[in-house]
Amino acid sequence: MDETTPRHLGRRSLLRAAVGAPAAVAVSSALWPGGVAQAAEPAGPVDPQDPRFTLAVLPDTQYLFDEGGSDPGPVRETLMFLLRKRREDNIVFLAHLGDVTEHGTEAEMRSADEVFRTIDGRLPYSVLAGNHDVSGDDQRGATPYLRTFGPDRFRRMPTYGGSSPDGYHSFHVLTGGGRQWLVLALDWRISERGIAWAQGVLDQHPTLPAILTTHEIASADEQGQAALSGYGDLLWNRLIRGNDQIFLTLNGHYWPCGRTTLTNDAGNPVHVHITNYQDRYYGGAGMLRYYRFDLVRNVIDVETFSPWLLGQRPEQRSALQAEHVELSGDVERFSVELDFDRRFAAFAPPVVPPPRPPSAVLVPGxxxxxxxxxxxxxxxxxxxxxxxxxxxxxxxxxxxxxxxxxxxxxxxxxxxxxxxxxxxxxxxxxxxxxxxxxxxxxxxxxxxxxxxxxxxxxxxxxxxxxxxxxxxxxxxxxxxxxxxxxxxxxxxxxxxxxxxxxxxxxxxxxxxxxxxxxxxxxxxxxxxxxxxxxxxxxxxxxxxxxxxxxxxxxxxxxxxxxxxxxxxxxxxxxxxxxxxxxxxxxxxxxxxxxxxxxxxxxxxxxxxxxxxxxxxx
Structure with missing residues (x-):
């Protein structure tokens, strides 16, 4: 579119009153209303059992893929950065939030295709369509976007679970922190058939916590307080609020960035976040957002930075570049406290090991x-x-x-x-x-x-x-x-x-x-x-x-x-x-x-x- 020291203890005053992810399975993009595949990323450059893992988010890149004059270099550097840091930061997935290009033309899509080939086969990701990539709803038929970022691009990824028959919606199943997570990547405008497909995916994966990504859900005021847009209200009422699995939604489209927390029909929080930096220096400078999940601390730590600018020598950065290396406002760097077991208990109760007999713990000595x-x-x-x-x-x-x-x-x-x-x-x-x-x-x-x-x-x-x-x-x-x-x-x-x-x-x-x-x-x-x-x-x-x-x-x-x-x-x-x-x-x-x-x-x-x-x- 063009538009968040304990005091010293003495000896005591005491006692006077004297604590491997499953292998991926074959997927089908022709299933309707939802694919059944339980895809999961195999062990490799990331540790699927580590309770700390990262979901990377890349918002609107349209001004960097504009045949009228653009520079895809920052996006390429962001993708290369993710490959370099994948093991260290335990990056399990990258989600693009739409508006890949400015006009959705064949030429712009060819440029995006070339850049994203950098990570094909090396990092699983999703790319959904925004309003600058397509027009109309998901029944629009063939487009340059679909030929570039349709099912054929994703089906070889180990996380890929399937796509809707029209090809504009997809889902991925990733593994992080020893459990599986569902990512729903939805088109710019969903039809009734699309809603039925998305509901089918959720119904066939009833125990997986879900992250919904799409181009538009909410917009925010200058203080970063977000509210549902008209289209976001439709998604909320038709899909999000009645599916307790969906705990986080991510969208771009609008600026400024913002966030809010809504309460679903089960009485649980749904975190709604807007990420978009196309209005910032250099069309967003390939700005990347990290969602660092920490299942030990029960928190998601969020940070936002530009790998392209980060890779430049500090003494060579202009003042404007230095200002955008990383963003630290309340809507760019924050933490979401989330008791994962409690939040997911209604649909995925923690698996408690069965009692062990005494003989199992009577070790020698x-x-x-x-x-x-x-x-x-x-x-x-x-x-x-x-x-x-x-x-x-x-x-x-x-x-x-x-x-x-x-x-x-x-x-x-x-x-x-x-x-x-x-x-x-x-x-x-x-x-x-x-x-x-x-x-x-x-x-x-x-x-x-x-x-x-x-x-x-x-x-x-x-x-x-x-x-x-x-x-x-x-x-x-x-x-x-x-x-x-x-x-x-x-x-x-x-x-x-x-x-x-x-x-x-x-x-x-x-x-x-x-x-x-x-x-x-x-x-x-x-x-x-x-x-x-x-x-x-x-x-x-x-x-x-x-x-x-x-x-x-x-x-x-x-x-x-x-x-x-x-x-x-x-x-x-x-x-x-x-x-x-x-x-x-x-x-x-x-x-x-x-x-x-x-x-x-x-x-x-x-x-x-x-x-x-x-x-x-």
Whole structure:
């Protein structure tokens, strides 16, 4: 067309109240109303399993393919840049948003064809028609655009799933972050037959999150606030709002750029983005937009830049060129927060691994393993109280069974059965603790007085693992609540140089800032090496692993080592033959408040495990 440092923690104020894509299949462009192909890009220059991947977007290039006078060089450089950066940036696909050329002539299309041959067979992409490429709706018949960017061009791409019979609409299935995604590339103007085809594609790929690309959906004001155009309103009502799969739409056509978020019929957000720079210097200078998907952080990071200008020497750029190397306004550089699993749950619920039997996780050296499903105990209904005296068996058979106790005459709801669990947890069950201060309340699970784990020194190393979840909202004062520990006094083990002789010899706690604190008094050293984590999240499960290799201790959260691991030498645990406990930590041989949250499977192994051997895998 011509027209968005945590405060310092001391030793503690503590315990006084003591975490390969499938191969592509053959496609058919003659299917009506929709192709069934489940095409997916095979492994190659990108990593289809990496949770971080990039969708590249190229908007209106019409002023650079204009036989009246143009320079396709910036577009060629953009495409070459994508090839050079494909592996590094994990670029899985390129989407062109239409208006490839200024007049849609044979000569202009030949020029575009030559430039796009640069990436044929090397990077999958889609090119849809804009109003400067074609006129009328998708039943217009043959055009130079269709002869250049019709089905024959795309059918050899591993992502290509099929085209409508008229050839003006296509769909691609790409793989990124270990899952498949659908891209619908729709013509400038869709007919009833086109809508039926697009709906058919969605119906035959009902579990794939979909990105809809077309030339026109929305326009924006000078502040970047976007709103549907008249044609966009038709697409919204006939196709987008009723298909929960469509979570992102991308269009060019209008300037300035903009964005908005609409709510579909399922009550979920649909992100509507406009990308077009033809009004900028040098017809947009081959401006490229990156959509960097990050399935770990649950975010899409968006950035906009010109590879053509970026490739020039800084000292040789004019002021105007330097101004357009990259754009950083609110509609050019931003992040979209998106909980992918939650957003896609209605049509593609996360695949949760089935429960694993105890035999699958009883690795050599396992000292104790407790879980709170039928394999480890006799659980009551979800949310029902755990009766005092209830036994959680040690599934190693070594006699380290746990028994439930309520502290300080606490009410029954202080410890309840729960069906909640970490997705990677072997057992699909947990215990919900409702401990707290003022007045002290809580519950614990303790080993018996003669349990072997009570006095084990672990001189050859150890791994202590558990799964925890903190409530959302995280209300009340729960500073330095214990997660697990051994009972007893460090002073009784001859340890006098630590924070207090009244604290136990080994405990895993949570500070008021929700920092994990693992403190241990080694067997042969009068010291208390202490590790601190970052603030743990609330409302989601976390796997925690404490690994000691008989020299030093490393704490892992969700499989990653924390920064503040103790550097001091640490060998063994100065256990005193007193019970091992889940749910609280003693101080001066007395319990204060108990844990507040959920605890899942817990395992102790008498050797150091590697992260790939943890329970969460």
């Amino acid at each position: 396992t000292v104790a393993y407790w879980r709170f499903d039928a394999a480890g105990t006799s659980p009551g209904p979800d949310g029902s109280p755990v009766a005092p005296g209830t036994v959680a068996r040690d599934l190693t058979g070594q006699g380290n069974d746990l028994r439930a106790e309520r502290l300080h005459g606490s009410a029954p709801e202080v410890l309840t059965w729960s069906a909640e669990h970490h997705d990677g947890q072997p057992a699909h069950a947990s215990l919900r603790f409702d401990g707290g201060k003022a007045p002290n309340r809580g519950a614990v699970l303790r080993t018996g007085q003669d349990a072997p784990i009570n006095g084990m020194p672990f001189l050859d190393g150890y791994t202590i693992e558990t799964f925890i979840k903190l409530p959302e909202p995280f209300t009340g004062d729960h500073a330095f609540m214990g997660i697990l520990s051994w009972e007893g006094r460090a002073g009784d083990a001859g340890k006098t140089s630590g924070w207090s002789p009244e604290e136990p010899t080994c405990s895993l706690n949570l500070s008021g800032e929700r920092f994990l604190q693992f403190v241990v008094y080694p067997k042969h050293t009068d010291a208390d090496p202490t590790s601190w984590s970052h603030a743990l999240p609330t409302g989601r499960w976390t796997h925690v692993a404490v690994v000691n290799d008989a020299r030093r201790t490393t704490v892992y959260v969700d499989g990653s080592p924390i920064a503040r691991n103790a550097s001091a030498e640490s060998r063994g645990i100065a256990t005193l033959g007193k019970p091992f406990v889940i749910g609280a930590t003693q101080f001066a041989l007395s319990y204060g408040h108990g844990f507040y949250g959920w605890v899942g499977d817990t395992r102790v192994v008498a050797r150091a495990l590697r992260p790939e051997q943890f329970l969460r895998n």
